[in-house]
Amino acid sequence: MLRFLSLFAVIFALAVPAAAQDTTVDSRAATGGAQTLADILERQEGLKVDDAFRSEATGNPDVAAPGSDQLGTLGGASDPELWRAFRYGSADISTQNRGPAATTVIQDGGMWWLEFREGALLQIAMYLLGGTLVALTLFYLIRGRIKIDGEKTGRTITRFKAFERFGHWLLASSFIVLGLTGLFSLIGRKVLIPLFGHETFSFLAVGSKWVHNNISWAFIIALFIIFFVWVVHNIPDRTDLRWLAKAGGLFGGEHPPAKKFNAGQKLIFWAVIVLGGSIAVSGLSLLFPFEINLFGHTFSTLNGWGVPGWFGATELPYPLSPQEEMQYAQLWHALISLILTAIIFAHIYLGSVGMEGAFDAMGKGEVEEQWAREHHSLWVQGVLGADPVEKENSK
Numbered sequence: 375m376l377r378f379l380s381l382f383a384v385i386f387a388l389a390v391p392a393a394a395q396d397t398t399v400d401s402r403a404a405t406g407g408a409q410t411l412a413d414i415l416e417r418q419e420g421l422k423v424d425d426a427f428r429s430e431a432t433g434n435p436d437v438a439a440p441g442s443d444q445l446g447t448l449g450g451a452s453d454p455e456l457w458r459a460f461r462y463g464s465a466d467i468s469t470q471n472r473g474p475a476a477t478t479v480i481q482d483g484g485m486w487w488l489e490f491r492e493g494a495l496l497q498i499a500m501y502l503l504g505g506t507l508v509a510l511t512l513f514y515l516i517r518g519r520i521k522i523d524g525e526k527t528g529r530t531i532t533r534f535k536a537f538e539r540f541g542h543w544l545l546a547s548s549f550i551v552l553g554l555t556g557l558f559s560l561i562g563r564k565v566l567i568p569l570f571g572h573e574t575f576s577f578l579a580v581g582s583k584w585v586h587n588n589i590s591w592a593f594i595i596a597l598f599i600i601f602f603v604w605v606v607h608n609i610p611d612r613t614d615l616r617w618l619a620k621a622g623g624l625f626g627g628e629h630p631p632a633k634k635f636n637a638g639q640k641l642i643f644w645a646v647i648v649l650g651g652s653i654a655v656s657g658l659s660l661l662f663p664f665e666i667n668l669f670g671h672t673f674s675t676l677n678g679w680g681v682p683g684w685f686g687a688t689e690l691p692y693p694l695s696p697q698e699e700m701q702y703a704q705l706w707h708a709l710i711s712l713i714l715t716a717i718i719f720a721h722i723y724l725g726s727v728g729m730e731g732a733f734d735a736m737g738k739g740e741v742e743e744q745w746a747r748e749h750h751s752l753w754v755q756g757v758l759g760a761d762p763v764e765k766e767n768s769k
């Protein structure tokens with residue numbers, strides 16, 4: 375009996391999200407007389423749910439939804455104690471599947487996660503990425519392309535060696551592929567299915583997942599490469615304060631002195647390392663489900679320090695079920711990726727159309743000396759010596 379009920383519960387648990395994706399499922403006819411998505415949402419919001427369909431069925435299987443239907447109830451034969459035990463994790467369940475999540479048959483947190491992922495997260499994605507693109511377009515229209523101010527010398531300086539450029543382009547290409555395939559997975563149901571239909575999306579989704587999972591390794595390797603080759607040039611120092619005080623001369627005025635990387639680039643570098651590192655770790659936790667649990671212990675530590683109280687918030691949930699760990703990992707992975715993508719939009723703009731002479735640094739590895747003098751004057755002094763023109767002439 376218990377086996378049968380477990381199986382039924384699994385089918386029920388799988389069926390709820392599938393039905394929940396369709397918000398039109400709010401009539402009892404569509405659920406075979408069982409509770410509807412509207413009922414579930416009302417109950418979650420703490421509103422009063424009209425449960426006459428249940429109470430009338432108690433002890434009277436004839437008026438209950440047939441158990442044979444998808445989402446059907448057992449009517450008078452239902453066993454609320456058992457379902458409660460399933461829901462609160464106290465049922466004595468034995469399964470053939472030995473996975474860590476096998477004995478969680480009903481998981482309430484799933485609804486919150488599903489709603490956030492299908493709603494707020496997509497809005498954040500739209501405003502963050504769309505807003506950044508609009509801001510960059512406005513910046514371009516107002517400020518125009520940042521030109522090399524002085525006379526070009528016709529001489530070039532080596533800015534990045536081949537290995538540095540290899541690390542950068544491995545990082546950049548993998549990030550772009552991961553960004554696109556990740557976005558396909560995120561907006562698939564809401565945007566791509568209505569646009570292309572289920573068949574095409576199925577192909578896209580399976581392909582995206584495969585590419586996303588496998589290209590992730592290239593991104594992780596590239597993160598290590600750029601960290602080791604550039605970390606010494608990205609340690610903050612006093613020149614950064616001067617550079618920041620003048621907003622890097624981005625809005626006009628003189629070019630503040632900078633070493634190999636200016637303060638703006640150092641911020642990009644550390645954003646890539648810290649946020650990219652966090653994306654990599656949360657991605658690994660999603661790639662190996664239930665093996666790397668990042669959130670339960672973190673929440674418990676933060677609660678111990680009283681951090682939620684600092685913001686007037688209630689304690690963070692703890693302990694977490696294995697599925698909740700994965701849900702938090704998914705939300706974190708997506709949110710941090712969106713934030714880094716917005717930052718990278720600005721980087722790509724400045725490294726290409728936004729600034730004359732910048733792309734050559736990563737394209738050819740050589741930059742126009744005048745460009746280097748304007749944007750990285752201290753670095754040029756270090757490479758060519760204090761008076762580079764004389765030094766060049768005396769060669």
Ligand code: HEM
Pocket residue numbers: 533542545546547549550600635638639640642643646718721722725726732733734735736737
């Ligand atoms: C595909 C478009 C991209 C272009 C055109 C581009 C261009 C550039 C250029 C020209 C530089 C050297 C700037 C200089 O000489 O001072 C650079 C540096 C760098 N790039 Fe990119 N990049 C792209 C994508 C990316 C992506 C996707 C990432 C990371 C996920 C990234 C991370 C970095 C980092 C960390 C640096 C060093 C720090 C800095 O200059 O800000 N780039 N990039």
